[in-house]
Amino acid sequence: MVTYIVRRLFTAVLILLGASFLVYQLTALSGDPLADLRESNQPNKEQLIQQRIELLDLNVPAPVRYFHWLGGVAQCLVPFVGQCDLGYAINGQPVTEALGRAMGMTILLVTGAAVLAIILGVCLGIVTALRQYSTLDYGVTFMAFLFFSLPVFWVAVLLKEYAAIGFNNFLREPHIPIATIAVIAFVSGVLWFICSRGTVQRRLLAAAVGFVLAGAILWVLSVTRWFSTPGLGLAVILIAGVAIAFGTTALAAGLKNRRALYSALATVAIGLVLYFPIQPLLAQATTLMIALLAVATVLVGIAVGYFMGGYDRRQNINAATITAVLVAGMVLLDRYMQAWPAYFGNSRINGRPIATIGSETPNLRGDYWVQGLDTFTHLLLPTTALLLISLASYSRYARSSMLEIMNMDYIRTARAKGLGERTVVMRHAFRNALIPIATIVAFDIGGLIGGAVITERVFAFAGMGQLFIEALLRVDPNPVMGVFLVTGIMALVFNLIADLVYSALDPRVRVKA
């Protein structure tokens, strides 16, 4: 195993060397870094040209310059010196510094989208696989292909126009006209019809329920001006919490397992009881505190499940923990919503919260919650754009993987020996279907970092993509190489991880030492 990893890492270094040489030469070939100066009619043009030639070593031929650059990079490998030298950008900035910052921004942008896309994509894929060739399957397949076919910049313009400018205009006077309510309710009815199954009457009934429910909720939201002063309140948390308890139990343990159900319901109760006592503490929240509270939530879930006892405590614990996390999430959401009016009214927001550019409102001063909302409103659009596009491929992968598994002999065996459908799907099929997905995810994360280039550009997000494009347009090799190094290393490392994960999850595959 260790030999295998060492060998892989060694090849990886060789590969990086080859690829980086290639990219360096290509970048150097792609244009004239002095173009902007040559056009200038400043009296000291010659001097400026010379200054730049000196800064970027332009009088050295590109292949030789590559080795200078490589020498600087090699210093990064010397431990404890911290003397990384990735060269200078055309504006005299050290690349190391710019890259570090850009990386942080990209990770901020990509993480949320990736996590959401994986969770939602896998869920959609599994559900559509279980109901192959149903209206739902066709609907989701069509949507997946549609999303997959959308150019991200095109979506971005639409999102900015409607989700930001349009929605902000709406927030000025958050009243939903009856016609809009009717349309949305109708759409909801159609969705319920598609998602439900059974006889036509049953599905029509579901559609009616969906129509009334959506209409009623929107009407209440509009009348109570919920969008100006949002919040969940105890009642919503209670109702949703109980529903979650039943839902998670049904998936994790089956509703027949009473102890699991009671554990889940107990955590909901704990959450509700703690709702008021915890508010003063939340008012002074810090990131560390929220992290600790998250840990505490998980511990509570585990404890409740454990103390409930029974023959299979793991099922209790699973149900209780998932419920606990979700309920705690709702309490957190509720607290964010409480901070909304303060954020909304802030003089730097001016009642237009959804942002089209950047990652934060400059100089916004506010508590933890206001800052959190600010990050949320800025990440909303780019994350949505990225999510839509990567959602499609995950749902397709998950669907085909699940389909393949469901046709396996051992699934038939499981059914034949009388296991319930829940156990067959959740225990036998789902877990095995995740194996190929896990490797694909690992591959994808390597690529995702480079893939956000366009999204960053449209949303003026100062990440690595921006750094890359701007450097390339100015024929500035050092930042291009910096970005490439990061993405290249990421790709190689995650490839390795993908292979290792695959061999760990699938006993048929063994890495050759």
Add this chain to the structure above:
Amino acid sequence: MRFGRYSKAIGVAAVAALALSACASAGGGAESTGEANATGGTISVAEVNAFSSFNSDTAAGNVDINGKIAYMTRGGFYHIDNELNVVRNEEFGTYEKISDDPLVVKYTVNEGVTWSDGEPVDAGDLMLNWVAESGYANDATSNEEGEVTSGTNYFDYAGDTSGLGLTEIPEVGDDGRSITLTYSKPYADWEIAFGGLTDGGIGMPAHVVAEKAGLADEQALIDLIQGLERGDAESPAEPNAELKAVADFWNTGFDSKQLPSDTSLYLSSGPFVVDSVTPDQSITLVRNESYNWGPTPNVDEITVRFIGAAPDQVQALENGEVDIIAPQPSADTVELLEAIDGVKVEIDDQLSYDHIDLNYSGVFEDANVREAFMKAVPRQAIVDRIVKPIKEDAKPLNSQFFVPAQDAYTTSAENNGSSAYGEADIEGAKELLGGETPEVRIMYNKDNPNRADAFSLIQESAEQAGFKVVDGGLGASDWGAALGKGGYDATIFGWINSGVGVSGVPQIFRTGSGSNYNGFSDPEADALMDELMVTIDPAEQDKLITQIDKIVWDSFYGLPLFQAVGLDAYNSDRIEGIVYQPNQTGVFWNFWDWKVKGE
């Protein structure tokens, strides 16, 4: 046992509660911070480039945004207004011409003008500014590849050193707040040679630079500068280690994309001081509390946000994220902006212009052919096609030197014979060619749609007149390198005209000068330009330039096509006081007049 379990649980809970309250944020409700004494409100402006240095005078820091931030955070002797007049700020300091020959100018900073750390702005700062911008001690020689072969270049100054380079080491006044510059010969642009806000004002604080460079104090720096010898590239001296240290710090010490922890690196002597920077995203300026030497801004805070693409700027303006934008104009942008409620759009000329130059060699060696070609250029049609969609009243530019905003433009345009080249005169061109069909290769940047459009219009028209036009367009990254290298007969590109000062004239039109790409050479014009450079009286300067303009037109140099158009737009429901300005300071030029309505 059961009992024990519960008490344990309670104990754990208590400890957890303590731990959690320990990591609670100290301040509690932090919302009131900084808002208490706010009265003027805040304005947010979109800019294309990202902030990268507090010293906008170095080659690396010479990015428009750095200059704009310097404009708001520095004091200076004058600024340029929207009508291109030099406006002095007597509350900051004064400068006066003491004698014409030799030209002697005395600069004095008023008492009470300080940096934001309380140190006075004084002669040391002026001296540092001078030594950097005059290139006095530089004695380097470079070879063709740009390598320094001998001597030393100290300060990486991005501007032109030819003006201040004429001065001797300044004398420091007895008050310690003034210096006197003595020019070795009269210098036409003396009024805008030193300490203007547009060029970064009195740039870097001498006491900080002295300290960081390892000198004892500011006085040591003054002494160091006063002891310098003028650099001579012919016989380079040993590098001066102390000056090198000062220059090195000046060159790179102020470069930072984020707010340094050391506040001395971003001292302000102007109305605003930098408060926070988010790298590549935004920079926020707040009032400099001690500032009272010049126009006082109405707003408390100015935020500059960096947004690259024009459509994104427009959407950010529409969404209220920024209040002022100044994107590259296009007809679509204008139309879009005009469709937004509560946004005022200002469109006007910019100080750059597109022109077609004819090489004085090859097919165009013959003045007749040049004249015929100039007659065939449809200037009016080019303006109609390219500029009219953005600016209704656009006209062809009729002078190689003046722009319509300058007083001398009308006289010069009437007098230089440009009136013959409005609409294309195909017949006239044919007549001049007399049946010949010269082949003309035109070089231009084909990635610039305006240039490509101009080329196709010229091509169409010139071919009617009998020219064979070859498309010599090159890509954005190549055409600049091809300038002046030959291989083409005519070229279409743009010059930037600073609108003030006359040093740009010989740079382009003098025999053998660096930017004289087409080989124009006229002894009379050269003589006039020599005279121009030592003429101090603005009216005399205009007269000389008008004469040169006529010579250039008479020799069939080529044609100026049109002046580029600039644009700014702002949220007029919320703010007022924004006035268009054509030079590189752009809309920031009167930031002190900006006002949030109702504040």
Add this chain to the structure above:
Amino acid sequence: MTTTTSAPTVHGSGEEKPGLSQGQIVRKRFIGNTAAVTSLVVFVLILALAYTAGGFFGIPGWWKYSHNEVNDLLNGGRPTLQLFPFSLGEHPFGQDRLGRDTFAQTMRGVQISVTVMFIIGIVGGTIGVVVGALAGYFRGWVDNALMRMTDVVIVIPLIILAAVLGQVASRSVAANLQPLVLGLMVGLIAWTGLARLVRAEFLSLREREFVDAARIAGASSSRIIFRHILPNAVGVIIVFVTLSMSSAILLETSLSYIGMGVKAPDVSLGLLISQNQEAFSTRPWLFWWPGMFIVAICLCINFIGDGLRDAFDPRQKKFNAKKARDTTAGPRKSAGPQAKEQ
């Protein structure tokens, strides 16, 4: 994605109608897939429309305007397309601010984008198949060398490499060849996924009996590769190439959008959107039409690819949970789920 042993398609429908070749089976299955067939028809229609309207290879098209011809603005440049009663009008998709006909531009954009896409598909497909086949068939040092080469290309994110190559391409050739060269350049790097896939396929196929049989019969390596193994891997290849073409068209539009792909005065769909982004609220048709065509083309290709996958690979056959439950749980049904398939 499916790199385990590949079962040639003999089960299922093949048994009932013995006279069918593999190609016929695949065709039959594909035709049975409504979504895929509809997409194919729509795609062909779009291509026909684009190529006949704008003309190609110097043959003039039937549409009266060319993409860069400037006309007078009629009716504020609004689209004149009418559905009831149907009429194209003077400018069915409207005009841009200079009076250029949006229909002509969009059609030209489709032509260029689709051309680039096909070139990427063909070049990338060929290289991928050759590299993968050689590596998988010969194994050993050939495999090692080729796969390390693949790794070198694969670690560079496609968009980054394509952007650099796009810049190089736009510098070095005449404007009218530029889309071709762009396609070629991107094709030269967009083969890595396919190469890995084909290699895996070859590794498993070369161990099969029919390959041994051919080898014993004295067939040369090239004959084994091209006549025996490749036909068995063709399904995977076609599916992969089809689906990668939809990524290719998106890549082209993205590149043009950031100004590193097709450049003015030529047009591509991505470039049109990028140029007309600002016109979004004032002249929305300039933004919507090219966008709709990108989405339509991409959607069609994806459905075609999906249909091909189903046709070539019977493993993702129809699976019905309810039926499966009934058949395994209820003793009344005698036949297993396999037989229930048809």
